[in-house]
Amino acid sequence: MGVEKCDAAIMRTLLRDKFSDTRRYALAEEVGDRTGYQHRRLDMVVVDVFRSNGYSLEGIEIKVSKADLRRELQDSSKHNTFFDDLDYYSLAAPSDIIDKDLIPKHWGIYAAKFKDGEWTLRTVRKPCSLHDIGSPGISRPFFACLARALSCQSPTEKMLHSERQKGIQEGIEKQKRHADYLLREAESNFEELKAYRKLLEGCNLWGADSIERGIERFKAFDEARLNWLPSSLDDLIKTATRVRDSLPEALRK
Numbered sequence: 001m002g003v004e005k006c007d008a009a010i011m012r013t014l015l016r017d018k019f020s021d022t023r024r025y026a027l028a029e030e031v032g033d034r035t036g037y038q039h040r041r042l043d044m045v046v047v048d049v050f051r052s053n054g055y056s057l058e059g060i061e062i063k064v065s066k067a068d069l070r071r072e073l074q075d076s077s078k079h080n081t082f083f084d085d086l087d088y089y090s091l092a093a094p095s096d097i098i099d100k101d102l103i104p105k106h107w108g109i110y111a112a113k114f115k116d117g118e119w120t121l122r123t124v125r126k127p128c129s130l131h132d133i134g135s136p137g138i139s140r141p142f143f144a145c146l147a148r149a150l151s152c153q154s155p156t157e158k159m160l161h162s163e164r165q166k167g168i169q170e171g172i173e174k175q176k177r178h179a180d181y182l183l184r185e186a187e188s189n190f191e192e193l194k195a196y197r198k199l200l201e202g203c204n205l206w207g208a209d210s211i212e213r214g215i216e217r218f219k220a221f222d223e224a225r226l227n228w229l230p231s232s233l234d235d236l237i238k239t240a241t242r243v244r245d246s247l248p249e250a251l252r253k
Contacts, residue, residue: 006094006112006119011062012044014112014121015092019046028149031059033081034141035148040081043092045146054135057146058088058127060110066097073102085142087135088127098124106130 012029019025026047033040044060059082063069069091072078079089090108091098098111108127112119130136138146 004114006064006114008043008062008064010119011064011092011112014119015044015060015062015110018110018121024048024050026150027153028146029153031142031149032145035144040078042082045086045149047146047150054087056087056135057085057138058090058108059086060090060092060108063091063093063097069093069097082142083130084136085138087129087131089130090127092121095124100125 016027019027026049028045028047029043031042031045042059043062046058046060048054048056048058059079061072061079063072072091083089088108089106090110091103092110093112095111095113098109100109103109106128107125109124110121111124112121
């Protein structure tokens with residue numbers, strides 16, 4: 001999410017992260033006010049499944065521009081449609097378009113801010129209950145929409161298991177391909193290693209008549225820059241050179 005312009009997709013990701021504890025929350029997106037023809041849709045509904053929190057429902061609307069936020073505040077029908085079915089209502093928007101004084105006091109506010117190359121979300125204001133007494137009863141049309149959204153958007157355990165198995169199999173196949181590559185590389189290096197050993201056996205390095213030939217052959221192998229060759233090859237060349245230089249001039253030929 002390392003971009004400076006916040007869009008709805010970024011906001012959704014931030015909200016999913018905020019309410020990612022599946023033991024406590026169930027999330028549904030694009031929840032309508034009824035099935036069939038829908039007058040309004042909520043961007044997200046958060047169901048708190050803890051009994052201690054009253055099994056509350058929080059509706060969240062996402063706004064990413066000042067114009068969009070202004071329309072939300074000016075047209076109460078955009079959000080009032082859901083108030084009878086919700087316990088709480090909140091807005092989620094980039095911090096630079098939020099004016100707390102214009103947003104109703106009982107609404108919650110989640111603000112997104114770009115810092116150090118990534119977007120973060122913080123709670124500017126917690127929502128207050130939309131109802132003076134108790135919790136509302138959820139209407140059947142809204143419940144049907146919520147249930148359908150939860151069903152359609154939540155993967156089943158069978159699907160999750162299938163995807164895990166698919167990922168495992170893909171990983172195994174990838175490792176097999178890598179192992180085949182390493183085997184071919186090893187076989188190629190083995191042939192070159194045999195040639196290198198043959199060179200060592202064929203060069204009587206300490207004989208006066210083959211010192212020059214041995215040095216040249218070692219240099220030729222060194223210039224090939226084969227990364228598998230022993231790092232002591234330079235030392236062999238230097239040793240051979242020192243032996244050559246220590247011999248009398250008559251024995252160097």
